[in-house]
Amino acid sequence: MKHKIYLLIGLLLSSFSILQAEDGSRLWLRQPQNAHAQVTANKQSPTIGLATRELQQAWQGAPVTLELKKDKQLDKDGFRIRHTSDGLTITSPDEIGLLYGTYHLLRLQALQSNDLKTDNEIIENPAYQLRILNHWDNMDRTIERGYAGKSLWNWDELPNTLSDRYEAYARANASIGINGTVLNNVNASPQILSAEYLQKVKALADVFRPYGIRVYLSVNFASPMVLDSLPTADPLDKEVIRWWKNKTKEIYKLIPDFGGFLVKANSEGQPGPCDFGRTHAEGANMLADALKPYKGIVMWRAFVYSPSDADRAKQAYLEFQPLDGQFRPNVIVQVKNGPVDFQPREPYSPLFGSMKHTSLMAEFQITQEYLGHSNHIAYLAPMWEEFFQFVPATSQKAIAGVSNIGTDANWCGHPFAQANWYAFGRLAWNPQLGSDEIADEWLKQTIYKEGVTDISPIHTDLKKMMLESREAVVDYMMPLGLHHLFAWGHHYGPEPWCKVPGARPDWLPSYYHKADAQGIGFDRSSTGSNAVAQYPDSLARLYNNLATCPEEYLLWFHHVPWRHTMKSGRTLWDELCRHYDAGVQQVKKFQKTWDKAEAFVDADCFKDVQSRLKIQARDAVWWKDACLLYFQQFSQMPIPYDIERPIHELDDLEKVQLGISNYECPSGELLNRNR
Template identity: 50%
Template sequence: MHSDVFSLSRILPFFFALLFAATAAHAEDGYDLWLRYQPLEQGGRDLYRPQLRQLVIPGSESSPTLNAIEHELVRGVGGLLGHSPTVDGRIRGDGFVLVATPQRSADVRAAKLPLNALGDEGYLIRAITVRGYRGTVIAANSERGLLYGGFHLLRLLQTRTSLDEVSISSRPRLGLRLLNHWDNLDRSVERGYAGQSIWDWWNLPDLLDPRYTDYARANAAIGINGTVLNNVNASAYSLTPRYLAKAAALANVFRPYGIRVYLSARFSAPVEIGGLKTADPEDAGVQRWWNTKADEIYKLIPDFGGFLVKANSEGQPGPQDYGRSHAEGANMLARALKPHGGVVMWRAFVYQQDNPDDRAKQAYSDFVPLDGQFDDNVMVQVKNGPIDFQPREPFHPMFGAMPETPLMMEFQITKEYLGFASHLAYLGPMYEETLRADTFAAGAGSTVANVIDGSLYGHRLTGIAGVANIGAARDWTGSIFNQANWYVFGRMAWDPRLGAEAIAREWIKITFGSDPQVLSIGLDMMMASRQAVVDYMTPLGLAHLMATGHHYGPGPWVSDLARPEWNPTYYHRANQYGIGFDRTREGSNAVAQYAPRVASRFASRREVGDDLLLWFHHLPWDYPMASGRDLWQELVYRYDRGVATAHKLQTQWQMLESKIDPERFDKTARLLAVQVREAKWWRDASIAYFQSVSGRALPEGSAKPEHSLAYYQQQQFPWAPGH
C-alpha cells in the first residue's frame, strides 16, 4: 500500500526528473532516441500541466514493472512539462493519471472499462471522472499492458495530442515482436554499421551497463517484447553455462520492461559442446541433450522465449546433413522447449550451392511441401522478399502458401543493401509495401499482414522480427535518421496496418520538435529517401548489384564467385541484347509460386509495373516503356533521378540548420554529403558497366561517368564495416 507520507523512494523520482530536464538540453547526440523528453513549448506545457498534476499507480512499490512505469512517467512528464506530477496512493483532485489493472484498483473496477478484448498486452487510455474528479486512466489486464499504455501517454505529449477527450484502445496484432541481433561473442556485429555490439559479453554478468536498461526502455516504448541476443550464424558457445549466465543477467534487466530473451541455437551444438558424435534430430541421445539443455536454460531464465535457428543455409549445419527435413529438425527443438512454453523460429532463408534452380524459388520449394508437418510451437521465419533484403523485392511467395504453418515476417532494419549507416533511407515505405501486398491466397484481401497476424488462417502463434541496426555508437544506430527505422519497425510490429508516413510524422515531432518547417521538410526527405536509394542502386527491379562480401558499393560486373547465385551477373543477366531475369513460364517460372491472380500480373510486362519489371522479365534494351522512353533510356533516367534526389535531400537539410541543434545537424549534413558522393559513384559505375555490355549511347543530356569502367572495377574495400 502507498503511504501518504513521502519517503526517499517518493522523492528520488522527482530529483531524477529535474536532473534529467536540466542536463538533457546540454547535449543532443541522439542517445535518448524517442525518450528525449525535451521541454515542450510554453503553450504545450500550459496545456498539459493541469491534466498531469498527480500520478497514481497502486502497487508500484512491490512490482518492478509498475515501478519502471512510475519512474518513466515522472521522468517523462517532468522533462516535457518542467514540472513533475506528485506521486500518491489515491486520487486527490482534478488532473490525476491513474495507472492500474482492475485487480489493483477499485476505481478501475468501478469504471467497468471494456478490457476483455485487449488481451495481456493491450490497454485503454481514457478521460475519466472518478468521485467527481476529472483525470485520465490507463487501464489494462496486465502490468505489461500498463507499461505500453504509459509509453503511449508520453507519446501523446511528445506529439502535442490533446488529452481533453482522449479515448484510445490498443492491442498488438502480433504476439512476438522481436529484434534479431546479429551480434557475435567477440562483440563484432555481422552487417552492423553502428560500432561494436552493445552486449559486453566479456564483462557480463558482473558488469551491467546502464545502456541495457535504456535499450529495454526504448524497445518497450515502441512495443517490442523480445530480443534474440546473438547472430543467426551462431556459435555453439552461446549455449554453454558461462554464456547462459550472461544471457540470464540481461534477461533480469529486461524483464520489468516486458522483454523476453531468445537465443540463436547452432544445430550442431550437441557435437561441438556436448561431446556427441552426431546432431541427428532422430537420435535419442541428441534429443536427450537438447531436453537437458532446455531444462538448464529455464532454470536460469524462467521466461526464456526460445530458439532462432538458421540451418542448412550458407554453410550452417542442419537436419539435412543427416537426411532429415527442416520440419524434423525444428520439431526436435520444439519438443525440448514445449514443457517450458518456448518457441522455435526456424528461418526459411535457404538456398543450396548444388541447386541449379532460380535462387528466388528455393525457399518455397524446400518449405511449402512441409506445410502442416511442423509442431504447434514452431514458426517459420520468412524474409520479406525471396532473395535477400534487397532495396526492392516482390513479397515472398511463401506468404499465403503455407496455411497450416504460422509464418513470421523477417525485415532487415540494418541497411545491408541500402547504404549501411551512411545513407538516409527510411524503410517504413518498404515495410508498408510488403505488409499491404495482397497474396490473393484466399481471395482478395489476403494481405501479407493478414497472413502473419494469424487472421487469415486462424493461427494462435504470430510474430515479426527485425534484424537490428543497433551498436555501441553513442546514437545507437550510426545516424539520427537510422533511428527512425528501428522506431517504425516497432510501431508496425505492434500494428501492421499503421502507415509509414504517419509514423514518420510522429517520429519527427518526437525527435526534432513541432516546428512546421522541420516537419514538412523532414517528412518529404524521409518519404522520398528509400525510392532514391532504389533508383541509384537497383532501379526497375534489378537486384543484388552490390560488390562482393561486404556489399559496399556497386559491382554489377562481378561474375567469378564460387557460387553462381553470389554473382551480380546472375541476377541482371545483361548482354548486348537486353537485361533482366526471366521468371515467367519461358524462364525460371518463379511466377508460378504465387497465387494465379498475382502470377498473372507479375508475368505480364505491362501489368507488373516498372518497379519490378526486370525482376520478372528479360527485355531488349529498346523495349518501349510507359514513360515514352525505351528501356535503356529509362534505366539511365532512374539512375539520374536517384542522384538528383540525393542532392535534394542535402539541400533540404541545409534549410533546417537554424532549427536543429548543432551536433545532430552537423553529423547528418556530413552523412548526406557522403550519400551524394556515393549515389553518383553508384550511378556512374553502373552506367559505365551496362553501357559497355549494351553498346548503347547515353541519352541526350545525361552526363558521362566520371571515370572509366576499369577504374570502378579496381576499387577494393577489404575493411568495409559489417563484413
Template identity: 50%
Template sequence: MKLKNYIALALFSLFAFNIQAQPGYELWLDYKEIDDNTYKEKYSPFFTDIELIGNSSTISIIKEELQLAKTGFALENLNSDSNSKLIVGIQNVLPSGIRSQINTENLGDEGYTINTLNNGKTLVISGNSDIALLYGTFGLLREIQQRNDISDLNIEEEPKIQKRVLNHWDNLDRTVERGYAGFSIWDWHLLPELIKPEYKDYARANSSIGINGTVLTNVNSNALILTPHYIEKVKALAEVFRPYGIQVYLTARFSAPIELGDLDTADPLDENVREWWKNIANEIYAEIPDFGGFLVKADSEGQPGPFQYDRTHVDGANMLAEAVAPHDGIIMWRAFVYSEEDPDDRAKQAYDQFIPYDGKFADNVLVQVKNGAIDFQPREPFHPMFGAMPDTPLMMEFQITQEYLGFSSHLVFLPKLFEEVLDEDTYAEGENSTVAKVIDGTNSNKKLTGIAGVANIGTEKNWTGHPFGQANWYGFGRLAWDPYMDSEDIAQEWLKMNFSNEEDFVKPMTDLLLESREAVVNYMTPLGLHHIMATSHHYGPGPWVDNLGRPEWNPVYYHKADKNGIGFDRTSSGSDALAQYATPIEENYSNPETTPEKYLLWFHHLPWDYEMSNDKTLWDNMALHYQKGVEQVEEMQATWKNMEQYVNKQEFEKTSKLLEIQLKEAKWWRDACLSYFQQFSEMELPAEVPEPEHNLEYYKSIDRPYAPGINPSW
C-alpha cells in the same frame, strides 16, 4: 570505501553521464520542454497528482518514466486547484467509480486503454497487466510529445502480432555481422557482474514501441552461448529486461550436440540428440524461467542442419520445439536457405524446400521468412511463401540494419519499404489477402504470430550511427505492434518526438523521409534490378563481379546483362519462379506490359530498346532512374539545409556530412552501373544524364576490404 573506489565510481558515473548526454542517445524518449504555455497549463495538473496502483518492478519503472517526462516537459503544476488526476492501474483494481467506465476484457495481457473521464478531470491508463500499463504510459507520453489534445482521450490499443522481436547478429567477440554502428552493446566479458546503464536504456526504448523480445546472438551462431558460463550472463540481461516485458532468445547452432555434448551426431531423430537438447532447455529455463526459445539458421550458407542426416526442416524444427515446449518456449526456424548444389533459381529454393511441409511443423514453431525471396534488397517482391503456407505460422523477417542500402552512411526511411511489403496482396484467400493479414493470423486464425527485425544497434553514442537510422528501429516497432500503420504517420510521430512539432519542419522532413527509400532504389537498383552490390560486404556497386565460387554469389547471375538485353526471366519461359505466386499475380506479371515497372527486370529479360509506357526505351528509362536517384539526394540536401534552426547543432552537422557522402556515392552508383551496362546496350546516354566521370576500369578497381559489418569468420 577506499579512495580508489570513489575515484573509479566517479569516473564510471561521469562516463555514463557523458554517453547519455550525447545528442541522440535518448532516441525518441528525449522529453523536450513544452514551450506552449497554454498546453502546459492545461495538462500539467495530471502530472502533479498521480496514483499508481501496484508495487511491482514494472510499476516502479512507470513511476520513473512519468517523473522523467514531468521534468523534461517542465510540467510544473500551474493550476493546483484543478483537481485533475492521473490514475494508472490494472482494470480490476481501479477505484470502483472508475473501474465501471473502463473495459479491458478483450485486450489480452498487452493491450491498454487511455481514457479521459469526469469531464476531463481524470486521466486513466489501464489494462490487464503491469506490462500493459507500461505500454499505455508510453502511449500517453507519445501523445504529449506530439502536443496532441489529451482532454478527451478514448484510446484502446492492443498488439496485432504476438512475438515482436529484434534479431541481433552480434558475436561473442562483440563484432556485429552487418552491423554499422560500432560493436555489440552486450559486453559478455564483464557480464554478469557489470550491468551497464545502456542495457536498461535499450529495454526502455524497445518497450516504448512495443517490442517484447530480443535474440541476443548471431544467426551464424556459436555453440558456446549454450554453456553455463554464458547462460549466467544471459540471465543477468533477462533480469534487466523482464520488468519491461522483454523476453530473451538465443540462436541455437544445430551441431551443438557434437561441439558441446561429446556426441558423434546431431541427427534430429537420434534419441541421444533429442535428450541432449531437452537437457539444455531444462538448464536454461531453470535459470531463466521466461526464456523465449531459440532462433535457428540451418542448412544455409554453410551452417549445419538436418540435411546432413537426410532429415527435413520439419525434423529439425520439431525436435527443438519438443525440447522447449514444456516451458512454453518457441522455435523460430529461418527459411533463408539456398544451396550451391541446387542449379535452380535462388529465388525459388526456400519455397521448394518448405511448401511440401505446410501444416507439419509443431504448434510452437514459427517459420521465419525474409520479406523477399533473395536477400533484403532495396526493393523486391514479397516472398511467395507468404501466399502458400496457410497451415503454418509464418514470421516476417525485416532488416533494419541497412546491409544493401548504403549501411549507416545513407539516409533511408525503411518503414516505407516495410509498409510496401505488408500491403502487398498475396491472393492466398482471394483478393485483399495482404502479407500483413498472413503474418498477423487474420487469414487463418493461427495461434502463434511473429515478426522480427535485424537490429541496427551498436555502441555508437546515438545507438544507430546515422541519426536517422533511429527512425527505422522506431518504425519497425510501431509496425510490429500494428502492421497496418501508415509509414507517413510513423514518420511524423518520430520527427515530432525527436526534433520539433513545427509544421515548417515536420511537413518537408516527412516528405524527405518518405522519398528517401525510392531515391536509393533509383540510384542502386531501378526497375527491378537486384543484388548488383559489391560482394561480401555489399557496399557500393559491383554488377561486373563474375568470379566467385557459387553462381548465386555473383551479381551477373541476377541481372544477366548481354547484348540482347537485361533482367532475370522468371516467367514460364525462364526459371518459372512466377508459378510460385497466386494465379492473379502470375497472370499479370507474365506479361512485361502488365508487370509493375518497379519489378520489371525482376521477372523479365528485355531488349535494351524495349519501349516502355512513357514511349522511351528500357535503356533510357534505366539511365534516367539512376539520374533521378542522384537528383533526389540533392533535393534531400537542400531540404536539410533549411532545417538547421529546428535540430541540435551536432546532429545537423553530422547529417549534413552524411548526405554529402550519400550524394557522392549515389553518383558513384550511377556512373559505375551505367558504364558497365552501356557496353552491352551500345546506346547513348539520354541528354539529361551526364557522362561518367571515369572509365569502367576505374570503377572496377575500387575496393573496400575493410568495409564494416563483415563476419570475422569469413
C-alpha cells in the same frame, strides 16, 4: 573563492550534461523528467513501478490511475486510456500493457496530439503477439551487418558488470512495443549455450524482464557435438533429443521466462537436420518438443539456398512449402520479406500465403546492409508498408527485425537510422500506421533541438525527404527490378561486373542482371525459371506478362530488350538511365533540404548528417556511373543527352576495392578505394 569555483564547476557540468543530452543517446525519449505528476496504481510490481516512475517524471497533465484488470476488448498487451472525473485512467489486463499505455500517453504528449482531448477514449491492441529484434551480434562484439559500433553486450564483463545501456535499451524497446530480443547472431557459436554464457544471458534477462522483453537465443544445430562431443546432431537420435531437453531445462532454471530458440540451419554452411537426412520440420520439431513444457518457441529461418540449377528466388518455397502442416504448433517459420535477400526492392516472398497450416513470421532488415550502411538516409517504413499491402498482419502472429543497434552514442550510426528502429516497433504494433504518420512522430520527438517552438518552416520538407529516401536509393542503385549488383562481401558499392574464381554463380551479380546484347533482367516468367507460378494466380498472371508486370518489378521477372517501349514511351535503356540520374538528383535535393534545417537541429547532429549526405551524394554518382557505363557495353546505346554525364571511367571503377570491417563504414571517397 572556493564557493565560486564549485559554482563554476557545477555550471560546467550542467552545460556538459545539456550538450551530452543532444548526442542522440536519448532517442525518441527526450521529454523533460521534472514533472512530479500524481500517479496511483491498484497493484504493485516492478513493471508497474516503471510505469509509475515514467509518468511521475514526464507527464505534465492530470492525475493518472494505473488500473490492472480484465477487459474483454483488450488483449494481454493491450491498453485503454480514458478520461475520468479524477483525471486519466490507463487500464490493461497485464502489467506490461500498463507500461505500453504509459509510453503511448507520453508519446501523445510529446506530439501534442488531439487524441488527448477529453472526449476521446483510446483502445490499443498489438497486431502481432511477438515483436522481436534479432541481433546479429557475435561473441567477440563484432556485428555482422552492423554499422553503429560494437555489440552492446560486453560478454567479457557479464554477468558481474551491467552497463547502464542495457536498461536504456530495454526502455527504448518497450516504449515502441517490442517485447523480445534475440541476443546473438543467427550464424551462432555453440558457446552461447555453455554454462558460463548462460549465466551472462541470465544477467541480461533480469535487466530486461520488468520492461516486458523476453530473451531468445540463436542456436547452432550442431551444439551437442561441439559442447559435449556427441557423435551426431541427428534430431531423431535419442541421445541428441535428451541433450536438448537437458539443455533447455538448464536454461529455464536460470531464466524462467526464456522465449526460445532462433535457428539458421542448412544455409550458407550452417549445420542442420538435412546433414543427417532429416527435414527442416524434423529438426524444428525436436527443439520444439524440448521447449514445449516451458511454453517456449522455435523460430526456424526459411532463408535457405544451395548450389542448384533452381532459381535462387524459388529455393525457399521449393524447400519449405512441401513441409506445410508438418511443424509443431510452437514452431514459427521465419521468412524474409522478399524471396532473395533484403534487397532495396523485392516482391514479397511467395511463402506467405502458401503455407496455410504453418505459423509464419516476417523477417525485416532494419540495419542497412544493402542500403548504404549508415552513410545513406534510407527510411524503410515505405518498404515495409509495401510488404503489408500483400501480406496482412492477420496471417501471422509474430514479426522480427534485424537490429541496427550498436555502441555508437546515438545507437544507430546515422542519426536518421534511428527512425528505422522506431518504425519497426510502431509497425510491429500496428501495421496500419502510415509511413507518413510514423515519420511525423519520429521527427517531432527526436530531431529538433530543445527550445525550437516553431518547426513549420522545415518539418514538411524533412518528412518529405524521409519518405522519398528509400525510393531514391532504389533509383541510384537498382531501379526497375534490378537486384544484387553489390560488390563482393560487404554489399556497399556497385560491382555488376564482379567475377570471383570459384564462386558460386548465385553469389555474383551477373547471375541476377543477366545483361547481354539483347537485354537485361532475370526471366522468371513461365518461359524462364517460372518463379511467377509460386504466387497466387492473379499475381502470377500479372507478373508473367511483360505488358502488365509493374515496372518496379520488370527486371526481376523478365529479361527485357534494351529497346522495349516503357509506359513513358521511352526505351528501357533510356528509362534505366533516367532512373539512375533521378536518384542522384534526389540526393542533391536532400542536401539542400538538410542545409535549410541548420537552425532547427543540434549543431553536432547537423554536421553529422550533412557530412553523410555528402558521402551519399558521391556514392549515388558512383553507383550511377558504374552501372550505366557497364551496362552500356551491352546496350550499345547512348546515355540520353539531357541527364548528367558520367564523371568516372569504367576502367577506374572496376579497380575500386573496399575493405570494410564488421562495424566501420567506408569514407565514401573513391580515390581511397583503389587497389
